[in-house]
Amino acid sequence: MPAHPHSHDLYTVEQVRALDRRAIGGCGVPGIELMRRAAWAGWSSLRRHWPEARRIAVYCGPGNNGGDGFLLALLAREAGVQVELLALADVARGDAALARDAWTQSGGTVRRWDVGQALPPADVHVDALYGTGLRRAPEPDVAALIEAITGTHAPVLALDVPSGLDADTGTCPGAAIRADVTVSFIAAKRGLHTGHAADHVGRLELDVLGLPDSVFDGTPADARMLRPGHLPPRARAAHKGNNGHVLAVGGDQGTAGAIRLCGEAALRAGGGLVSVATHADHLLALNCARPELMAHAVDGPQALQPLIDRAGVLAVGPGLGQRAWGHALWLTALDAGKPLVLDADGLNLLAKEPRTFKAATVLTPHPGEAARLLQGTVASVEADRFAAVRQLSARYGAVVVLKGAGSLIAAPDGRVAVCPWGNPGMASGGMGDLLTGIVAALLAQGCDAWEAACLGVGLHARAGDRAALGGERGLLASDLLPVLRRLGNGLDHD
Structure with a gap:
């Protein structure tokens, strides 16, 4: 499917509804025609992914998403595929009523869903229950249907949005479809790219339904997806002083690994010089394991200050602890400005x-740290990751990376970027230490905070995906380092 100029733009549900209205009112595309195009996009996706399917079951709600489903069912039956159609209601609304009439007038039958009945046998199940129209937990009878669909062994195609998933936030207030493929229409919905959406959308596709670029004029995207990137080649006459000096501060007793991973990631991301301010007990191990790191024992602010004076960028936190030692170093580092x-x-x-x-x-919290920074709860952060990351950035005057599935990056001016890479294997110790070092090295090489955060998050996640090709379970943070070097130099491409 060819890329659309707005394929990396992410919109809120209300923005997409406005685009839909503009297509109907401004471009003269009737609502039923948009529905036909959506049905064709869904049917085309189904045939691409499951060309051998001979029986499909389509589940339709009363709204426009259900209308898409009725017309997809019509296309499938015309193609000789056996179709079973179950509906949540006896009637449909608006253009969806026209779609339902088209299905029944062609000889199609509609069976009302009742709790307790068995689902029809199918090679593919098609979810056209709610789309973007539901932001609360589904009613119990619909939840039972969703759970039954999810419990089948057959694949599931979701039209526009997996039913039960909030397309604005990526949360699931109740039961939600777990799709193998989701075909989203008109514009990319931001909530399909972060949080719990990762467990529900499967392979995500976008079809703009043939609408012209003019439909998007005057509607700036709420967020944007990151694109692959790397730093430009170095000048042939470059020396280490041209590539910045990072000082990594941390590693209280027993946490030498955290500060080593941070420092080594800064080296692999291109920092010209990387110093480490850490506990004296760690010097021998660090010098033996990675002699390129300039490790220094610091017992307090007086020992740390000369190292800060020589450095251009500080990376503070990995293994730092919250005892008196860590707190004193933290204060000294932050006061340096x-x-x-x-x-x-x-x-x-x-x-x-x-x-x-x-x-x-640049602040790089996971949801638990974000909750503490906002004096809230993890649940409140995850309920709307976009609002949380924007609030953090505005409150602290910093670029903020809210880590997790679909990491978000926010700037104080309200910009948000979404990372489309990463995998569950990266949920292991040390991954955050790597990200800290990578972003610090990019700052040291001349990126501003926004550029360093966006490029750093992208390189980190892409390296994780490459390293996970050997299996996600058992992935180590240090497995990313060789791949990081290649990606940072533009030697590997997505």
Whole structure:
């Protein structure tokens, strides 16, 4: 499917509804025609992915999503496929009523869904229950249908949005379809790309239904998906001083691994010099394992300050702890006013002693850390990740990376980018330490905070996907380092 100029733009549900109205009112495309195009897009996807399917079951709600389903069923039957159609209601609304009439007038039958009845045997199940029209938990009888569809062994195609998934936030208030393929219409909905959506959308496709670019004029995207990127080649006469000096601060007793991963990632992401300020017990291990790291023992602010003075960018938090030692180093680092990446206990200390940053700063919280920074709960953060990351960025005056499935990056001016890469294998110790080092190295090489966060998150996630080709379970943070080097130099392409 060819890429559309707006394929990387992400919109809210209300924005997509406005685009739909503009297509009907401004471009003269009747609503039933949009429905026919959506049905054709869904049917074409079904044939691409399951060309051998001979029996399909289509589940239709009373709204426009159901109308898409009725017309898809009509196309399938015309193609000689056996179709069973179950509906939630005896009537449909608006253009969906025209679609239902087209199905029944062609000889198609509609069976009303009742709790307890068995689903029809099918090679593919088609979800056309709700689309974007539901932002609450489905009613119990519909929830039972959703759970029955999800419990089958046959694949599921979702039209526009897996029913039960909030297309604005990526949350599931109740039961939700787990699709193998989702075909989204007109514009990409932002909630399909983050949070719990990762477990529900399957392979995600977009069909703009043949609408002209003019439909999108005057409607700026709410967010954008990251594209693959890397830094330009270095000048032939470059020396290490041209590529910045990162100081990684952390590694209390027993956490040498965290600060080593951070420092090594900064090296692999191109930092010219990387120093480490850590506990004295770690020097021998760090020097033996990675001699390119300039490791220094620091017992307090007086020992740390000369290292800060020589560095251009600070990476603070990996293994830092929240004891007196870590707190004293944290205060000294933040008071320096230098470009900064803050993670782990660096964020937990910030939650206790908030401040607004003036220098280029990137915060990289996971949902638990984000909840502490907002003085809320993980549930409230995950309920609307877009709102949470924007609130964090505005509150602290920093670029913020809200980690998780579909990581989000926000700037204080309201911009948000969404990372389309990454995998569950990356849910293991040390991955966040790598990201801290990568972003710090990009800052040191001249990126601003937004560029460093976006490029760093993308490189980190893409490296994770490449490293996971050998299997997600058992993936180690250090497995990403060789791949990171290739991606950062533009030697591998997606």
